[in-house]
Amino acid sequence: MDKFVIRGGNPLLGTVRISGAKNAALPAMAAALLTDEPVILENIPQVRDIETTRRLLASMGAEVELGYGRAHHRTTISCAKLEHPEATYELVKTMRASTLVLGPLVARCGVAKVSLPGGCAIGARPIDLHIKGLERLGATITTEHGYVVARAERLQGGHIVFDKITVTGTEDLLMAAVLADGETLMENCAREPEVADLAALLVKMGANIEGAGTSTIRVRGVAKLGGARHRIIPDRIEAGTYIIAAALTGGDLNVTDCNPAHLTAVLQKLEETGVKVRHNAESVRVMSEGGFKPADVNTEEYPGFATDMQAQYMALATQADGTSIITENIFENRFMHAQELVRMGANIRMEGRRAIVRGKTPLSAAAVLASDLRASASLVLAALVADGETIIDRVYHIDRGYERIEEKLRGVGGEIRRIGEMFPKRATVPAAQG
Ligand code: EPZ
Numbered sequence: 058m059d060k061f062v063i064r065g066g067n068p069l070l071g072t073v074r075i076s077g078a079k080n081a082a083l084p085a086m087a088a089a090l091l092t093d094e095p096v097i098l099e100n101i102p103q104v105r106d107i108e109t110t111r112r113l114l115a116s117m118g119a120e121v122e123l124g125y126g127r128a129h130h131r132t133t134i135s136c137a138k139l140e141h142p143e144a145t146y147e148l149v150k151t152m153r154a155s156t157l158v159l160g161p162l163v164a165r166c167g168v169a170k171v172s173l174p175g176g177c178a179i180g181a182r183p184i185d186l187h188i189k190g191l192e193r194l195g196a197t198i199t200t201e202h203g204y205v206v207a208r209a210e211r212l213q214g215g216h217i218v219f220d221k222i223t224v225t226g227t228e229d230l231l232m233a234a235v236l237a238d239g240e241t242l243m244e245n246c247a248r249e250p251e252v253a254d255l256a257a258l259l260v261k262m263g264a265n266i267e268g269a270g271t272s273t274i275r276v277r278g279v280a281k282l283g284g285a286r287h288r289i290i291p292d293r294i295e296a297g298t299y300i301i302a303a304a305l306t307g308g309d310l311n312v313t314d315c316n317p318a319h320l321t322a323v324l325q326k327l328e329e330t331g332v333k334v335r336h337n338a339e340s341v342r343v344m345s346e347g348g349f350k351p352a353d354v355n356t357e358e359y360p361g362f363a364t365d366m367q368a369q370y371m372a373l374a375t376q377a378d379g380t381s382i383i384t385e386n387i388f389e390n391r392f393m394h395a396q397e398l399v400r401m402g403a404n405i406r407m408e409g410r411r412a413i414v415r416g417k418t419p420l421s422a423a424a425v426l427a428s429d430l431r432a433s434a435s436l437v438l439a440a441l442v443a444d445g446e447t448i449i450d451r452v453y454h455i456d457r458g459y460e461r462i463e464e465k466l467r468g469v470g471g472e473i474r475r476i477g478e479m480f481p482k483r484a485t486v487p488a489a490q491g
Contacts, residue, residue: 059456061449061463063440064472065422068347069308071469075296075315076102076460077130077289081251083154084228085258085289086110089119089134090161091236092262094284101130101289105457109152116148117141117158139166146172146203152457153177156184157225160233163196163207170206178429180388190217190230194237214239214278222247222358227274228255235264237278246274249359250319254290261285291339293319294365295459298434300324300343301369302466304332305376306441307347310469313340322362326352326370330377351379351416356386368394368435374414375403376442383412394432397425401439401447422447427454434459441471 077100086107089096101107103125111121111132118140122133142162149155153174162169174182188198188205195213199206214237217230227247232255234241246252248270256269262285265277296315303310304327317324317336324334324341329352333344351374356364364387374381375398385391392412395405401423404415422445427433433455440447452475455462463473 058450059452059475059477061437061440061452061455062446062474062476063437063449064446065420065441065443067441067470067472068306069303069310069441069466069469069471072311072313073299073465073469074313075291075299076100078102078251078254078292079104079106079458080224080294081254081289082107083110084157084225084232084251084255085287086114086132086134087157087161088232088255088258088262089114090117090136090139090158091165091232091259092282092284093137095133095135096262096284097131097133097286099129099131099286099288100291101132102292102460103130104460105453106152106154107132109148110155113144113148113155113158116145117143136165142166142168143170144172149174153182154225156187157229157232159187159205159207160191160229160231163191163209164212164233164236167210168206168208170204172204173200178393178432179391184226186219186221186223186226187229190219190226191233193217194230194233194241212237212278214241214276217241217243219243219245224249224252227252231255231259231266231269231274231276234276234278235259235266235282237276239278241276241278243274243276244272246272247358248272250290250293250316258285258287261287290319291315294363294431296320296341297323297363297366298369298438298459299465300327300334300341301366301373302438302441303343304330304345304349305373305438307345308469309342309344311340311342315339315341317341322360323366326354326362330373347376349373349377349416351377351381353382353384355384358387364388364391365431367391368431369438371395371405371412371414372398372435372438375405375416375418375420375439377414377416379416381414381416383414385410385412393428394435397432397436398439400425401443403439419444421445424448424450427451430454430458437462437466437473441466
């Protein structure tokens with residue numbers, strides 16, 4: 058398994074380009090299942106979860122071209138024939154977002170067989186709300202041998218009020234409703250930009266959707282959808298991660314090809330800590346001298362402070378002059394990074410969903426273990442300011458959601474290198490969490 062070796066102490070200086078959003082690309086690729094015509098998606102990030110999704114769609118009978126040229130990161134997906142409307146355990150266990158195929162498959166093929174994702178590092182991650190929503194649209198659902206099987210001659214429009222705000226639940230049901238017979242009203246929807254981006258693609262394919270990006274989405278079902286070409290939005294979490302890296306290292310960094318409007322909560326929080334942030338329509342400039350005031354964080358659904366930025370912020374909080382209280386309101390077990398940060402010298406006490414971070418504590422290099430995608434990012438950030446050389450193991454977690462992170466960091470002065478096994482065995486990638 059690959060490791061990162063990171064020597065701390067360098068301020069990040071220069072410009073980092075942000076890639077397309079993994080969490081927008083995944084539902085967009087699933088949306089291609091809804092039509093027998095080609096769907097072309099641009100600005101696709103070169104990360105492991107995209108390759109997993111390519112394999113998942115190909116296993117159903119889709120033709121998926123995926124290319125990462127200098128000029129373009131593009132995939133063309135043709136689902137003219139789908140012989141196996143099924144997502145197997147082998148694939149779903151490595152990426153729980155595979156459940157995004159449930160809605161489109163039952164809408165297009167009348168049947169979908171998707172392995173239950175099982176839990177993951179950050180929580181139980183049930184998909185009961187996806188299932189309840191499909192039942193509201195007339196699907197019959199059975200669970201057989203660890204698989205959810207959804208069937209419907211044709212889905213019927215209906216009224217769905219989500220018990221909890223769920224991002225992929227909203228996306229899954231949106232993709233089911235666009236081909237349902239009649240009108241669907243969805244309330245208490247997720248408002249994440251990735252939901253609005255999916256809806257933009259579906260409308261290009263011929264869907265009739267109003268309100269995506271707000272809590273209430275209205276869909277008028279159509280009989281058929283066509284192909285489309287769509288450019289995936291920038292990755293707001295990747296951007297936020299580099300912004301915090303610049304703040305933490307006392308750097309002066311331009312984060313370009315991003316959408317600062319998707320980062321308001323993070324940028325405001327950074328300003329609360331005293332970091333200077335300026336932005337225009339598609340880039341953010343972060344200037345920091347390295348001293349930070351403490352600031353509390355509560356993770357909330359969008360547009361609140363993203364749970365996917367919590368671990369990265371915790372690394373920054375260890376360097377603040379005072380106590381920051383971080384409350385994780387979305388997932389029940391998303392503090393795995395805290396213990397590793399403590400091993401590097403941080404002073405963090407956990408109280409249920411709250412982490413009390415007492416700074417400033419100098420961090421010293423250590424051998425640490427990545428447990429999930431964003432926890433790994435947090436350890437990279439900490440290593441960038443730790444004294445000495447930190448070794449981070451199991452960096453395949455990072456490779457799931459950060460394109461060429463070592464190249465991007467080296468490009469702005471970060472001292473980071475990857476060490477892999479000379480003859481890597483087949484990676485047995487553990488349960489998914491993303
Ligand atoms: C999406 O996961 C993201 N993944 C996650 O990003 C992100 O952390 C999460 O949204 C929250 O923003 C993708 O978009 C691929 P949820 P998702 O359904 O949709 C509970 C990353 O790092 N819930 O919004 O799975 C759930 O347990 C990943 O890129 C149910 O109870 O999250 C959680 O407590 C990690 N029943 C809360 O809702 C359900 O049926 C929010 O989960 C569904 C969810």
